[in-house]
Amino acid sequence: MQDVLAMTYYWIKAGHIIFMVFWMAGLFMLPRQMIYLHAAAPDSEEAALWAKRMGLLRKVILTPSVIVVWVLGLLLAQSIGAWSQGWFHAKLAIVVALTAFHGIMVARSKKMAAGERPMTEKQLRIWGEFPGIALAIIVVLVVVKPF
Numbered sequence: 152m153q154d155v156l157a158m159t160y161y162w163i164k165a166g167h168i169i170f171m172v173f174w175m176a177g178l179f180m181l182p183r184q185m186i187y188l189h190a191a192a193p194d195s196e197e198a199a200l201w202a203k204r205m206g207l208l209r210k211v212i213l214t215p216s217v218i219v220v221w222v223l224g225l226l227l228a229q230s231i232g233a234w235s236q237g238w239f240h241a242k243l244a245i246v247v248a249l250t251a252f253h254g255i256m257v258a259r260s261k262k263m264a265a266g267e268r269p270m271t272e273k274q275l276r277i278w279g280e281f282p283g284i285a286l287a288i289i290v291v292l293v294v295v296k297p298f
Contacts, residue, residue, distance in 0.1 A: 156230035163230070167223035174216035175286055177208055178249070181256050182279030184208065185263055186272055193266045202264035209257055217253055220246075237298040242289055249285050252278075 188201035224246070233239035256278070262269050
């Protein structure tokens with residue numbers, strides 16, 4: 152297995168980066184779409200349109216991307232022996248937090264599509280900053296490997 156991972160390392164790494172970008176784009180877009188839905192009157196055509204868009208975002212971009220990111224990321228970790236490195240543990244903790252964020256936002260977006268408003272617009276704006284902050288920290292950990 153280790154030989155196969157070594158031969159395909161750069162392809163796995165490229166795929167991991169590509170799908171990480173897709174996942175992050177979806178995580179940036181979902182709270183914004185939730186803000187737009189929040190402003191729409193429940194049961195209106197506009198609300199139905201935003202609910203449909205959020206559903207497509209989840210099904211076409213978010214869910215497939217998070218699965219591919221995790222699979223390829225675990226393969227990369229195995230191929231470089233990252234399990235014993237401190238920077239990797241920190242990165243893994245942040246990716247777990249991002250995955251939890253993903254799940255929370257998906258659940259809340261489904262509630263919003265059903266007409267509920269579990270968060271205020273201000274809360275959505277604040278929560279929408281989390282992926283960018285997490286991304287910046289992850290990039291520093293992976294590139295600089297500070298510990």
